[in-house]
Amino acid sequence: MLRRSILAAALAAPAILRAGPAKALEPVDVELVLAVDVSRSVDAEEQEMQFRGYASAFRDPRLAEAMMRGPVGSVAVTLFTWSDWNIQEHLVPWMLLDSPAACERFAHFLDTAPRRTHLYTSISGAIDFAAGLFGQGYEGTRRVVDISGDGINNSGRDIALARQEALDQGIVLNGLAVLDRTPPPAGLGQMQPLDEYYQERVIGGPGAFLMVAEGFESFEQAVRRKIIREVASVPAPGPRVERAFA
Structure with a gap:
């Protein structure tokens, strides 16, 4: 028995050596995950406003400056869209952003990314998917998820469970709630104001905050301000809720 064990270990050793550390x-x-709502409450024009808003934010020299200001001088960012509990599309892979040129490359990905719309709104599914993206090539002093959306969780598991599991992993959950002036589809009405819902049930973790966009027209301004605050190496104390107006 001992001889067989020694032989098995000897045979396995070359494979281990080949694999290397x-x-x-x-x-x-910072490791920053951007999660973008593409449920059916976000029409084609509004979805385009979202993508343009993110692309414009990454082309803003102030954002590149904020990203390079920390002790390391860089951040890692990735972006996916989400809708139903089982629908998340990873559109922009993890990218190291340490210069205006790198930020421009990220923005170009957004310019050319496909625009697709799905059905329901699963914030819990988005949180679960985002939590699984960390530790893929980068290690940040902070891990942040930025969830933008215009509706409450109506698909997938209990949002409280997803939120707590992410917080237990040391992930900070920030929100960008879009107060859409278009009524929600029949049967998907929400009882609680969306900004209150995000404050109470979505955001969490040290320094977590909510940016409220008063309509999709103010999304570009909102997302620029939000990401600049998120990538700061030592975020200055700020309001738990900020608002952007078109």
Whole structure:
């Protein structure tokens, strides 16, 4: 028995040596996951406003400056869209942003990303998917998820469970609630104001905050201000809720 164990170990050793040590994660100031709502309450024009808003934010010199200001001098960012509990589309892979040129490359991904609309609104599914994206090539001093949307959780598991599991992993959940002036589809009406819902049930973690966009017309301004605040290496104390107006 002992002889067989020694032989098995000897045969396995070359494979272990060939595999080599795991590649070390590259340090960054922040790992930031951007989660964008593409449920049916977001029409084609509003979805385009979202993508243009994100692209414009990454082309803003102030954002690049904020990203390079930390001790490491870089952040890692990725973006996916979400809708139903089982629908998340990872559109922009993790990218190291440490210069205006790198930010421009990220914005170009957004310019050319497909625009697709789905049905329901699963914030819990978005949180679960986002939590699984960390630790893929980068290690940030902070791990932040930025969830933008215009509706409450109506698909998938209990949002409280998803939220708590993310917080237990040390993830900060920030929100960008869009107060859409278009009434929700029949049967999907919401009883609680969306900004209150995000405050109470979505955001959480040290320094978590909510940006409220008063209509999709103010989305670009809202997302720019929000990401600049998120990538700061040592976020200055700020209001728990900020509002952007067109």
